[in-house]
Structures are given as C-alpha cells and as structure tokens.
Amino acid sequence: xxxxxxxxxxxxxxxxxxxxxxxxxxxxxxxxxxxxxxxxxxxxxxxxxxxxxxxxxxxxxxxxxxxxxxxxxxxxxxxxxxxxxxxxxxxxxxxxxxxxxxxxxxxxxxxxxxxxxxxxxxxxxxxxxxxxxxxxxxxxxxxxxxxxxxxxxxxxxxxxxxxxxxxxxxxxxxxxxxxxxxxxxxxxxxxxxxxxxx
Numbered sequence: 001x002x003x004x005x006x007x008x009x010x011x012x013x014x015x016x017x018x019x020x021x022x023x024x025x026x027x028x029x030x031x032x033x034x035x036x037x038x039x040x041x042x043x044x045x046x047x048x049x050x051x052x053x054x055x056x057x058x059x060x061x062x063x064x065x066x067x068x069x070x071x072x073x074x075x076x077x078x079x080x081x082x083x084x085x086x087x088x089x090x091x092x093x094x095x096x097x098x099x100x101x102x103x104x105x106x107x108x109x110x111x112x113x114x115x116x117x118x119x120x121x122x123x124x125x126x127x128x129x130x131x132x133x134x135x136x137x138x139x140x141x142x143x144x145x146x147x148x149x150x151x152x153x154x155x156x157x158x159x160x161x162x163x164x165x166x167x168x169x170x171x172x173x174x175x176x177x178x179x180x181x182x183x184x185x186x187x188x189x190x191x192x193x194x195x196x197x198x
Contacts, residue, residue: 105190
C-alpha cells in the first residue's frame with residue numbers, strides 16, 4: 001500500500017456546477033503494485049467465469065465475474081481491510097461489520113461491448129452495504145472505455161484509472177462503468193457491510 005491520500009468532505013458552494021470529489025467523499029489510494037494486480041488476475045480460473053447478473057434487469061450489467069481468490073487472513077484481503085478501515089476511521093465513521101460471505105468481493109472482467117449502467121450498490125436486497133470499493137487491476141494502456149463515472153461529477157483528474165488504485169465511496173452514490181470499446185478491463189468490486197443507514 002502506498003500514496004494513501006483520502007479527501008475530507010467539504011460544504012458545497014451554490015455556484016458549483018459539478019459536485020467535487022471532496023463533497024461526495026470519493027477517496028482514491030494506491031493499493032496494489034502492477035505485479036500484484038497481475039497475480040490477482042492470473043489467480044482467476046477460466047472455468048469459473050460467470051456472467052454478471054442484476055436481478056430484474058438483464059441489460060444493466062454486462063460482464064463476467066468470479067469470487068476474489070486469496071488468503072482470507074492475507075493477500076489481497078488484508079490490504080483491502082486495512083485501507084477501507086482507514087478510510088472509515090478518517091472520513092466516514094460508519095458502524096461497520098466488514099466483508100460478509102453472502103456478498104463476497106468479485107473480480108470482474110469487462111471485454112469489448114461490456115459495461116455496468118447507472119446503479120447504486122445499496123439496494124432493498126442489500127440494505128447493509130455501507131462502503132463500496134473498486135480496485136483497477138488493468139494497465140490503463142491495455143483497454144479503452146471502461147471509465148468509472150459518478151453522477152454529475154468530474155473524476156477525470158482523480159487518477160482512478162491507475163493500475164492498482166482503489167476507489168472507496170459510500171454505497172449510496174450512483175455510478176456506472178462505461179462500455180469497454182477495446183481490450184479488456186479487470187477490476188475488483190466489493191462492499192463493506194454494517195448497520196443499516198437510518
């Protein structure tokens with residue numbers, strides 16, 4: 001883990017046209033080296049890729065997925081637990097339980113023509129999701145498209161396409177992953193659970 005730079009939330013100005021990253025509490029840090037990213041992708045088993053599905057809408061998410069593999073008390077889960085706990089301690093102060101078996105982090109593979117349209121990670125079927133995270137495992141030069149976009153927010157200067165970077169945000173923020181137009185993009189996506197929002 002290196003270059004941890006969490007942002008603190010600030011109050012919105014009435015003249016602002018797009019929300020700032022600080023207001024939305026989108027937080028990016030460097031989590032894995034390129035070699036570690038490659039290892040995570042190499043640990044995926046070809047026979048285990050399954051189509052991503054969203055209950056009730058088959059057109060919302062087009063990708064392939066499988067459970068993140070690794071040591072539960074080691075790499076890569078320790079890295080994820082450490083950085084998400086730090087983000088929560090410094091910024092969100094949510095009441096958290098952690099990663100749960102019923103909603104295990106997934107590795108997603110987006111090939112040409114695949115995407116994830118506008119959605120929230122928090123839903124009536126997943127009410128205990130509090131914090132979401134996305135880790136980019138792919139070299140940004142190896143694919144085109146596949147951008148992570150948040151509603152009415154400019155993330156173009158946030159460096160979230162960097163290989164090995166983790167993006168942490170509250171699970172109630174609407175976002176999408178645009179269509180991959182060339183190559184393949186791999187990422188880890190998961191949620192940290194806790195007491196339901198009140």
